[in-house]
Amino acid sequence: MEHITFLVAVVIITALAFDFTNGFHDTANAMATSIATGALRPKVAVAISAVLNLAGAFLSVEVAKTISGGIIDESAGVHPEIIFAALAGAILWNLLTWLLGLPSSSSHALYGGLIGATLVGVGVHGVHFDTVVTKILIPALASPVVAGLASWGATRLAYRITRGGSAATTGRGFRMGQVASSSLVSLAHGTNDAQKTMGVITLTLISAGALGAGANPPLWVVLSAGSAIALGTWMGGWRIIRTMGKGLTDIEPRQGFSSETAATAVILASSHMGFGLSTTHVCTGGVLGAGLGAPEARVRWSVARRMAYAWLMTLPAAAAVSGGAAWIAGRGDAGVVVVGVLLIAGATAARVISRRRPVHSGNVVTDGEPAPLPTPATPLAPTGIAA
Numbered sequence: 001m002e003h004i005t006f007l008v009a010v011v012i013i014t015a016l017a018f019d020f021t022n023g024f025h026d027t028a029n030a031m032a033t034s035i036a037t038g039a040l041r042p043k044v045a046v047a048i049s050a051v052l053n054l055a056g057a058f059l060s061v062e063v064a065k066t067i068s069g070g071i072i073d074e075s076a077g078v079h080p081e082i083i084f085a086a087l088a089g090a091i092l093w094n095l096l097t098w099l100l101g102l103p104s105s106s107s108h109a110l111y112g113g114l115i116g117a118t119l120v121g122v123g124v125h126g127v128h129f130d131t132v133v134t135k136i137l138i139p140a141l142a143s144p145v146v147a148g149l150a151s152w153g154a155t156r157l158a159y160r161i162t163r164g165g166s167a168a169t170t171g172r173g174f175r176m177g178q179v180a181s182s183s184l185v186s187l188a189h190g191t192n193d194a195q196k197t198m199g200v201i202t203l204t205l206i207s208a209g210a211l212g213a214g215a216n217p218p219l220w221v222v223l224s225a226g227s228a229i230a231l232g233t234w235m236g237g238w239r240i241i242r243t244m245g246k247g248l249t250d251i252e253p254r255q256g257f258s259s260e261t262a263a264t265a266v267i268l269a270s271s272h273m274g275f276g277l278s279t280t281h282v283c284t285g286g287v288l289g290a291g292l293g294a295p296e297a298r299v300r301w302s303v304a305r306r307m308a309y310a311w312l313m314t315l316p317a318a319a320a321v322s323g324g325a326a327w328i329a330g331r332g333d334a335g336v337v338v339v340g341v342l343l344i345a346g347a348t349a350a351r352v353i354s355r356r357r358p359v360h361s362g363n364v365v366t367d368g369e370p371a372p373l374p375t376p377a378t379p380l381a382p383t384g385i386a387a
Contacts, residue, residue, distance in 0.1 A: 024236060026237070195271075
């Protein structure tokens, strides 16, 4: 513990702050559809999700090892200042997209931050680009497609099985099922996203000499990361919950259950293989698949396009901000202080702006109705998907 300097402590606290933003940014992944269908009340939903995120953090460390010794070369001279800059860029991007209600990827914000800060602070040799491609970029492209196809098929099957049944009975049954399926998404989210902060803290401790190269996260790191993401989840990312639950399509219980089940399967399988995928991408793909799998396949493509733009911008934007922060932090202690001040100023500004049009548990479903979906009279594409 003698290696835990003041700067290392600051980096660890900043990493936990990122984990907190990850929690409230990604609450929508697990609970948006359950809230939208009425399967769970908003505050109950985020409380369940918080507990299961904490539990999930203890199930695996494979993703943490991908970050602490996978995408960044531990021996390339990565210093705590670089990791601090990476976290600053990731946090600022998370806050911006939360403010806009866009379910972008907290994971890709973190990866982009680490890559950008390392490139500026160390050089190209500090990044394992082969690992970036195989464990980040390929899963980023494949996971929403896989989840979407699985959700589409499950939704079609659900409607076929319940065809002719009582709408009230069917709805009640699938709402009960959603309590279980959304809980599993939360557990899976904990196994994947909480580990990313574990990996960052472990990388910091390795860079400071407090841990040996290739070390697994210590128990206190697992507990603190799991607790931080659970607390953020409990706070509720209501702006993004509204977008995920109501913005893309009008979700019914059969669709919600199908999308959540598909997302759980993809996230757990990827966590086991150490893929640092985005749970946001997976769950959004599941919601889109559920929307397209319904008898009248209709999706608000304008919202989907905004989300896609945010996805594409996340990694390079976070990398650019973190790269700039790394350059400033590299000027010495004064540079680190400047980055810290800018981070606090950005977080404060986001908080002040958000209070002008607050979204909370009381209005996440009833206020701010999205634009109506295309009516059946709207011309359809040959596949039956709304144009």
